[in-house]
Amino acid sequence: MSLSPSALIPIVMLAIAGVLAVPAIMAFVRSWKAKEDLERRLERRGSRPVPQETRNVSRIGRAVIGLGNRATPSNEEAVSAVRAKLLQAGFTNQAAVGRYYVARIACVVLPQIALLIALPHLGGVSKQTLLMVSIGLIIAGLLAPDMYVSRRAQALQQQCSAGFPDMMDLMVACVEAGLSLDASVQRVGEELExxxxxxxxxxxxxxxxxxxxxxxxxxxxTFADRMGIEEASSLATMLRQAEEMGTSLGQTLRVFSADMRKRRILMAEEKAMALPAKLTLPLIIFVFPVLLGVLIMPAVVKMQGAL
Incomplete structure (x- = not known):
């Protein structure tokens, strides 16, 4: 018995979603088996730890945490790269990596399920359109988590870059007041809260x-890697060189702080210089037609009266 083209669309959509979900499912199965083996060995030794973060959560929360842990791949390099990206985005929870992979799988599978549920109510839509919508949802589901994490990390990096000169000024004040570098770090962290x-x-x-x-x-x-901005990396390099060469820490921090202040001023001047060029297009689109109409309309009215 042959199937109609409209009946083939859900099958094709499910097949595409299944093929794209195969790598994630394989990683899920491998990590699940590895974690089961580890838990079995810990139970034999009688030293299975209970994570602190799972003690005060509900059953649903524990289920999500467990699913995220099992969805995390076993490749340590990939996990480390994802963890570094999430740390820069402000996700410092230990289960953030697992939740990230669960979110990636959900962003691919759930839109396809929603589209299948809504398929009977989309009778007037052609099969080519539905197929394109399905492919678009899959691509968006694959890219959405990365885009969200990247934008969040970029926003936090901009905040850190804007407040870095203030941090350096406080560091200089603490070091020149007689505090050690470690005590200055603790004090500055409290002051900038x-x-x-x-x-x-x-x-x-x-x-x-x-x-x-x-x-x-x-x-x-590690501090520079977590923050993810050039200023922090330069500070880490400068402190390492000052420690190796035995130079004055207070003078070094003062020079670096002055450079950060000059850099902030230069960045503000750069944005101010770019403002006229950015305003050119809005002025042409919105202001110039209105001004042209105000100048020409009196002449048009007088010409209509004369004719």
């Missing part, structure tokens, strides 16, 4: 790493 909460969070993490005994150069490099 209201004005620049994102930078304050990064500074507090840096302070905890330094107090835990992590090497200073490694801690500052």
């Amino acid at each position: 209201l004005r620049h909460p994102n930078i304050s969070e990064h500074m507090k993490k840096l302070s905890l790493e330094l107090r835990a005994g992590k090497a200073r150069r490694n801690a500052w490099r």
Whole structure:
């Protein structure tokens, strides 16, 4: 028995969604088996830990966390890259990577299910249009999580870049007042909690790493990687060079702070210089026709009266 073209559309859509979901399903199965083996070994030893973050959540929350953990691939390099991207976007939870992969799968599968449910009510739409809509939803579902994370990370990086000169001024004041660099980091993190909460969070993490005994150069490099801006990377390099060469830390920080202030002024001047060029098109589209009409309409009225 042959099927009509309209009946083939749901089958084709399900086949496309299934093919695209095969890699995610395979990674899910492999990670599930690996985690089951690990949990089995921990149960044999009687030392299976209970995560702190899952103690005070509901059953649904625990189910989502468990699904996210099983959806995380076993490739450590890919997981590290995704975790670094999520840290720059402000997602510091340990289960953020698993939730990210769950969101990617959901963004692909759920729109297709919704389209299939709405298919009986779309009788006047052609099959080519439905197929294009299905492919568009799949592409959008694949790109949406990455775009959201990238835009959030970019917004946080702009906030950090805007507040970095203030942080450097406070660092200079603390160091020249007699505090050590580690104590200055803790103090600056407390002072910036209201004005620049994102930078304050990064500074507090840096302070905890330094107090835990992590090497200073490694801690500052990790701080720069988490923040993801050029100023933080330059600061980490400058502190490493100052430590190796034995130069004055207060003078070095003062010069670097002055450079950050000049850079902020130059960026503001650059935006001010680009403003007239950006306003040219809106002026031509919105202001010029109105001005032309105001100037010409009296002459047109007089000509109509004379004729």
